[in-house]
Amino acid sequence: MSVKIGNIDLGAFPLLLAPMEDVSDPPFRFVCKQNGVDMMYTEFISSEGLIRDAAKSRQKLDIFEYERPIGIQIFGSEIDHMRQAAEISSMANPDLIDINYGCPVKNVACKGAGASLLQDIDKMVKMTAAVVNATHLPVTVKTRLGWDDNTKNVYEVAERLQDVGIKALTIHGRTRSQMYKGSADWSLIREIKRNPRIQIPIFGNGDIDSPEKAANWRLEYEVDGIMIGRAAIGYPWIFREVKHFFETGTHLEGPTLEERIDVCRTHLQKSIEWKGPKTGIFEMRRHYANYFKGIANFKEYRMKLVSLESVEAIEDVLNDIRNKFDVELV
Structure with a gap:
């Protein structure tokens, strides 16, 4: 069975490159594509920057035919600005639009964007609906388990965002308060995947840094695909190594x-x-x-x-x- 986002066919178990600020630009995406990644995203782009026509934000809209399928990821704190950003991003002709509800860093989350929306699910739902209605493209979301250990609300988030029309959800197995520390916990991701109400693909993200872990977690957590971020920095070969391990159960030799x-x-x-x-x-x-x-x-x-x-x-x-x-x- 192929995994599909709208009409985008990603194959049986896609490997995705995480959108990473100051990392996943076109040069980096090029070398990852050469090494077998199935889908990629731009660095996250500020809705405010797009509306103001800021040069740095506009440049991040650059995508190339060989990168497809590729998503443009946007973030922001104002619903109407996110709607406008979705319209602007759609004109760059990506394959999908992704919304960032996961970025934990202060200058994003403390301005009401990124993971901050996990503290206001009603606003997150309204913002998502506005983006879905602003574009003809599939809309996907990347988020975290919750704001902190006391508010792991991603189960509710998954249902409500699916209800307003998102076509896939990527979940990083940490809360915002964890930042990138500690270990990612994928058990809640598995619960969401097992929820009979959930019909969209669910992708897991966080701590995948070896072919064995990718293979083990694929089975253990029942996700539809895996998103890899930090492990690909300076090591785009991780995608081909994971795929080789899936197919053969053996390790591909590392790069010479x-x-x-x-x-x-x-x-x-x-x-x-x-x-x-x-x-x-x-x-x-x-x-x-x-x-x-x-x-x-x-x-x-x-x-x-x-x-x-x-x-x-x-x-x-x-x-x-x-x-x-x-x-x-x-």
């Missing part, structure tokens, strides 16, 4: 040094193409440590990579890494 360098280089090139040389090089710096994680005595090279300002100089260091560590890895 050559692959790490090639994907890092591709990511850099895409970053420069999309953002221009200065910003592209600067914003790539956050990824180098992750691409070469686990390589002993790498600090000197990482320090070089995060300080260089020209593509040529970075290419030289990548070549040095290939020559030096290839010898050491043999």
